[in-house]
Amino acid sequence: MTMFDIISLVIGVLLIVIAFLAINSKKLIKAVLFLSALSMLSVVAFVLMKAPDVAITEAVIGSGLVTSLFVFTLLSVRRGESK
Amino acid sequence: MIQYVAIILFVLGLYGLLVNRNVIKMVISLNIMEIGLNLFIISIGFVYDGIAPIITSSAGTGALIYVDPLPQALVLTAIVIGVGTTALALAIAKSIHVKHNTFDLNEVEETV
Amino acid sequence: MKNLLALFGSLLLALGIILALSNNTLFPSFGEADLSDRVSDEYLTQDEIDALGSANIVTSIVVGYRGFDTLGEVTVLFISSLGVALLLGSSAKQKRLELNFKPNFMLRVGSRALFGFILLTGIYIILHGHLTPGGGFPGGTMIASSILLLYLADDQFRAKIKSFKILEGVSGSLYVIVGLLGLLLATYFMQNFLPVGTVGDLLSAGVIPIIYILIGLKVGSEISGIIDNFLTEEEAK
Numbered sequence: 001m002t003m004f005d006i007i008s009l010v011i012g013v014l015l016i017v018i019a020f021l022a023i024n025s026k027k028l029i030k031a032v033l034f035l036s037a038l039s040m041l042s043v044v045a046f047v048l049m050k051a052p053d054v055a056i057t058e059a060v061i062g063s064g065l066v067t068s069l070f071v072f073t074l075l076s077v078r079r080g081e082s083k
Numbered sequence: 084m085i086q087y088v089a090i091i092l093f094v095l096g097l098y099g100l101l102v103n104r105n106v107i108k109m110v111i112s113l114n115i116m117e118i119g120l121n122l123f124i125i126s127i128g129f130v131y132d133g134i135a136p137i138i139t140s141s142a143g144t145g146a147l148i149y150v151d152p153l154p155q156a157l158v159l160t161a162i163v164i165g166v167g168t169t170a171l172a173l174a175i176a177k178s179i180h181v182k183h184n185t186f187d188l189n190e191v192e193e194t195v
Numbered sequence: 196m197k198n199l200l201a202l203f204g205s206l207l208l209a210l211g212i213i214l215a216l217s218n219n220t221l222f223p224s225f226g227e228a229d230l231s232d233r234v235s236d237e238y239l240t241q242d243e244i245d246a247l248g249s250a251n252i253v254t255s256i257v258v259g260y261r262g263f264d265t266l267g268e269v270t271v272l273f274i275s276s277l278g279v280a281l282l283l284g285s286s287a288k289q290k291r292l293e294l295n296f297k298p299n300f301m302l303r304v305g306s307r308a309l310f311g312f313i314l315l316t317g318i319y320i321i322l323h324g325h326l327t328p329g330g331g332f333p334g335g336t337m338i339a340s341s342i343l344l345l346y347l348a349d350d351q352f353r354a355k356i357k358s359f360k361i362l363e364g365v366s367g368s369l370y371v372i373v374g375l376l377g378l379l380l381a382t383y384f385m386q387n388f389l390p391v392g393t394v395g396d397l398l399s400a401g402v403i404p405i406i407y408i409l410i411g412l413k414v415g416s417e418i419s420g421i422i423d424n425f426l427t428e429e430e431a432k
Contacts, residue, residue: 167275
């Protein structure tokens with residue numbers, strides 16, 4: 001088991017767990033924050049597969065832009081609870 | 084290993100799209116599907132002991148093994164298009180809430 | 196009942212994909228890709244790299260060999276920005292959204308110092324798109340992130356959206372005009388018509404840095420327009 005295999009195993013398990021938590025959470029703001037964490041973990045996976053262009057693009061877009069768009073949508077309504 | 088994770092992420096996103104009835108949760112599931120898909124496409128071009136496709140020295144490309152640069156160019160386009168789709172979907176969700184005062188699609192009555 | 200059916204269907208789909216792709220002669224296993232029978236073998240030879248002049252091969256694919264697909268992507272971004280402006284904008288006078296929290300004086304002034312650094316990083320990433328990883332798309336998004344910082348830290352800030360819209364339209368049109376210039380001065384649409392220097396210089400790779408500057412400006416102003424549309428509402432009469 002090289003270093004590459006160990007890191008990819010840890011990142012893979014974390015990705016699946018956080019995606020499952022993002023789909024099944026009750027509050028909407030928690031789901032949005034889990035999506036942001038998922039984006040950041042996928043940046044680590046992109047760097048592991050030797051793709052620096054894609055990693056920079058996903059890091060800037062996933063952290064700054066998509067999360068803030070979700071938060072602005074949730075802020076401008078008064079109740080955002082899911083069923 | 085990463086290819087199995089990418090396929091499982093894609094199918095998890097599809098399951099979330101089918102089960103949830105809240106519009107914001109559906110957009111989140113769509114984003115999870117896109118992340119899984121991008122991971123899978125880049126994993127097609129990966130070569131063990133390859134280096135990133137950037138020329139750093141003037142030694143020529145004779146003895147170096149590069150990873151495949153073509154899937155990376157395609158995924159670059161796909162990520163930016165995903166941002167455009169998410170922005171438009173969230174604008175539609177906001178308009179739904181302004182008109183019907185809820186995010187749940189079961190409570191929205193259709194007037195056809 | 197519907198949940199169980201969805202779960203069963205998704206598991207079946209995952210199993211089907213994994214079974215179809217394993218032990219397949221057409222799909223190589225992870226990491227064993229043989230590059231000599233793929234089309235990328237043509238992009239990685241030394242003659243092609245010297246002919247196009249860019250050190251970043253992904254950039255030379257995105258702007259050089261597949262430049263028409265990038266034109267389509269810029270069109271898709273334009274359509275989504277148009278849709279957001281149609282849904283959320285209005286011709287009445289607009290003011291900032293009223294929220295419950297008010298940032299204090301230190302945040303409002305201190306963020307203007309950070310704004311310069313983020314803008315500078317974005318411009319650096321755009322200008323060195325043909326030498327280091329990055330390019331027009333992450334650089335333009337970083338410029339929009341600096342505007343987002345100003346929107347978050349100040350309660351009454353609104354950027355000059357009219358000049359952003361003019362900038363977006365002008366840079367999009369200039370991209371097509373550069374392509375048409377390639378048609379006029381050389382053989383086909385979007386061909387490189389400026390001299391290609393040596394690989395690794397800042398002023399190399401012909402028309403590629405110019406296209407990336409135009410793409411960066413267009414993406415940055417577009418996303419700033421989207422953020423402004425999300426954070427404003429109509430002025431109550």
